[in-house]
Amino acid sequence: xxxxxxxxxxxxxxxxxxxxxxxxxxxxxxxxxxxxxxxxxxxxxxxxxxxxxxxxxxxxxxxxxxxxxxxxxxxxxxxxxxxxxxxxxxxxxxxxxxxxxxxxxxxxxxxxx
Amino acid sequence: xxxxxxxxxxxxxxxxxxxxxxxxxxxxxxxxxxxxxxxxxxxxxxxxxxxxxxxxxxxxxxxxxxxxxxxxxxxxxxxxxxxxxxxxxxxxxxxxxxxxxxxxxxxxxxxxx
Numbered sequence: 001x002x003x004x005x006x007x008x009x010x011x012x013x014x015x016x017x018x019x020x021x022x023x024x025x026x027x028x029x030x031x032x033x034x035x036x037x038x039x040x041x042x043x044x045x046x047x048x049x050x051x052x053x054x055x056x057x058x059x060x061x062x063x064x065x066x067x068x069x070x071x072x073x074x075x076x077x078x079x080x081x082x083x084x085x086x087x088x089x090x091x092x093x094x095x096x097x098x099x100x101x102x103x104x105x106x107x108x109x110x111x112x113x
Numbered sequence: 114x115x116x117x118x119x120x121x122x123x124x125x126x127x128x129x130x131x132x133x134x135x136x137x138x139x140x141x142x143x144x145x146x147x148x149x150x151x152x153x154x155x156x157x158x159x160x161x162x163x164x165x166x167x168x169x170x171x172x173x174x175x176x177x178x179x180x181x182x183x184x185x186x187x188x189x190x191x192x193x194x195x196x197x198x199x200x201x202x203x204x205x206x207x208x209x210x211x212x213x214x215x216x217x218x219x220x221x222x223x224x225x226x
């Protein structure tokens with residue numbers, strides 16, 4: 001069956017360091033992969049999308065990589081700040097028609113001052 | 114723009130009761146979906162729609178019905194509430210080639226007793 005895996009354990013890092021979150025998937029051939037941020041009690045908010053033919057995408061302090069051979073995406077936050085503390089979710093289109101968006105379980109990031 | 118609006122924000126139901134969770138978007142998006150989020154399980158897709166008059170099942174459709182009579186509205190009906198349906202429900206919409214950026218509502222926290 002199709003599966004998206006994110007580290008369920010919280011990631012604790014010191015302010016100013018780079019946070020790296022991992023998203024692994026099996027049995028997919030996604031056309032694109034997305035990352036979302038979710039704060040407690042709120043809906044997810046879109047951050048970045050990377051397509052299968054793109055190796056890397058950047059937006060301000062965020063960087064996403066996409067390795068379709070390894071079936072893995074890495075999400076980096078450089079110069080992390082306490083305000084970056086949240087749960088980060090990766091998502092894939094569940095079929096190549098792009099009709100369904102399926103999410104991983106999310107990784108909680110805690111940035112300590 | 115209001116974006117994606119969900120009502121109610123909180124609801125308590127007794128086992129066996131029925132109710133409708135409302136979702137409306139004012140962005141003229143074709144794609145809409147319902148997810149439920151449980152602790153440790155991430156977002157699971159219940160039903161989705163790729164346009165008015167078109168709906169399909171996601172990963173966990175049992176016990177839920179949807180309809181899409183207009184582009185704006187995508188209500189989720191619980192036919193006979195069960196304690197297992199206690200969860201936070203999110204509605205999402207997207208306009209693009211597939212789910213290239215999903216916009217989420219604030220969620221409905223449902224408790225079934």
